[in-house]
Structures are given as C-alpha cells and as structure tokens.
Amino acid sequence: METPLTLHIGNYNYSSWSLRPWLVLTKAELPFHVEVIDLDIPGYKNKLLALSDAGTVPVLQVGDDKIPDSLAISEFAAKAVPNLWPKDPKDKGLAREVVRKMHTGFDAIRREAPMNLRRRTSLPVPQDCLDEAKDIDDMWCDLLGRHDGPFLFNDWSIADAFYAPVATRFTSYDLPRSVRADTYISELMADPDFQTWEMMAFAEEHVLPETDAVNR
Numbered sequence: 001m002e003t004p005l006t007l008h009i010g011n012y013n014y015s016s017w018s019l020r021p022w023l024v025l026t027k028a029e030l031p032f033h034v035e036v037i038d039l040d041i042p043g044y045k046n047k048l049l050a051l052s053d054a055g056t057v058p059v060l061q062v063g064d065d066k067i068p069d070s071l072a073i074s075e076f077a078a079k080a081v082p083n084l085w086p087k088d089p090k091d092k093g094l095a096r097e098v099v100r101k102m103h104t105g106f107d108a109i110r111r112e113a114p115m116n117l118r119r120r121t122s123l124p125v126p127q128d129c130l131d132e133a134k135d136i137d138d139m140w141c142d143l144l145g146r147h148d149g150p151f152l153f154n155d156w157s158i159a160d161a162f163y164a165p166v167a168t169r170f171t172s173y174d175l176p177r178s179v180r181a182d183t184y185i186s187e188l189m190a191d192p193d194f195q196t197w198e199m200m201a202f203a204e205e206h207v208l209p210e211t212d213a214v215n216r
C-alpha cells in the first residue's frame, strides 16, 4: 500500500504558499488528502506549530513524516514523478533560479498586494510594488520568448506553480502588464486545476479581516 499523503494548507482564498504545492501535487497526479487550517483565528498558531517548528503552512504529511515548506514539498513531488521540472538541464537550472527568486524575494508585491482571489480593485499600489511587478513581467517575457509553449518553460513546470499566485495578484490589483504577460496570466487562470482551487476559494466563508482591509 502506498504511503498516504495529507497536505495541510491555509485558506484557499489567501494562502499563496499553499496554492503552489497543491498545484504541483495535483499536476503530479499523486493522490492526496487536504486539511485546511483557518488562519488568524484564536488557536490557529498552535495548530500550525503542532505541524512544523516554522508554524506555517503548507505542510505535507507523508505517513508519519512531515515536510514543511512549499518548495520542499514540490521537490518531494518532483522526485516521485518526472517532468515537474523542465527536462533540458539548462532550463531546469533556470527554472530553479526563478523559483528561488519567488521563494525568497518579491517582498513588496507580497506585502502590498497579498493574494486574495475574491478581490478586484484598481486602487493605486505603492511604487515598490509596481517596480517588482515590472521586474516579474520582464522576467516572464524573457522566459516566454525563449520557447513556443504557453508556460514559462514551454510545458507546465514547478516554475508556473510558483508564479500562479503572482498572476492572481496582477488580476486582483489590476497591476500594469505587457500583452505577453497578460496572455500568460490568462493561461494560468484558465488552467482547470487552478480553477478547481479558485472555486474552493470562492466557496470559502472564512475571512481574514486584515488582508481584506488592505486599502487597495
């Protein structure tokens, strides 16, 4: 019998870090069960700390073992299933680099335009957030210009999972973007797996007042 997998996630509407490995495991066609922890309610932190020292989601439970962190979970899936990273070694290196950039950076866009799938606004965002959006747009255009495919490395890869939550921010906060980036965003948003997640977000009743109160 295969070891059962449980992915512990935050709320579908808000938890960008949870969306990433959920997409990866779904694309990998690894059967997994989802447990949602409502964020920012009394006692939620203890639930997170019971899962990992970092006190964050996502966490993947593999039998009795636990893998915290979106990238570590994605690497676990990539070991189990081929083709989640690009096949070409140069592309694979580059894909890892752009994933690393997302995993460790782009603080302004994360802070000023938090993932909130239900939100649609055109109110102004700070300049540092616009600057990062432009850097991301330039990076996407560079990668998309190297291949024919709709995704960053032609076929869907972990890199697309890591930028899917960013794509939603362009839409939610109406961030300026090039035509090529807009086409890529539409591609990610039209992905049936993303749409399954989005449906869960729209159906979710849990609200994070502080995130919803971001005044833009």
Ligand SMILES: N[C@@H](CCC(=O)N[C@@H](CS)C(=O)NCC(=O)O)C(=O)O
Binding pocket: 010, 014, 015, 016, 017, 018, 039, 040, 045, 048, 055, 056, 057, 058, 068, 069, 070, 071, 103
């Ligand atoms: N580096 C971690 C970041 C995970 C993270 O920050 N997750 C947020 C939810 S999206 C969280 O659990 N926050 C804890 C809290 O709100 O106390 C990863 O890649 O998984």
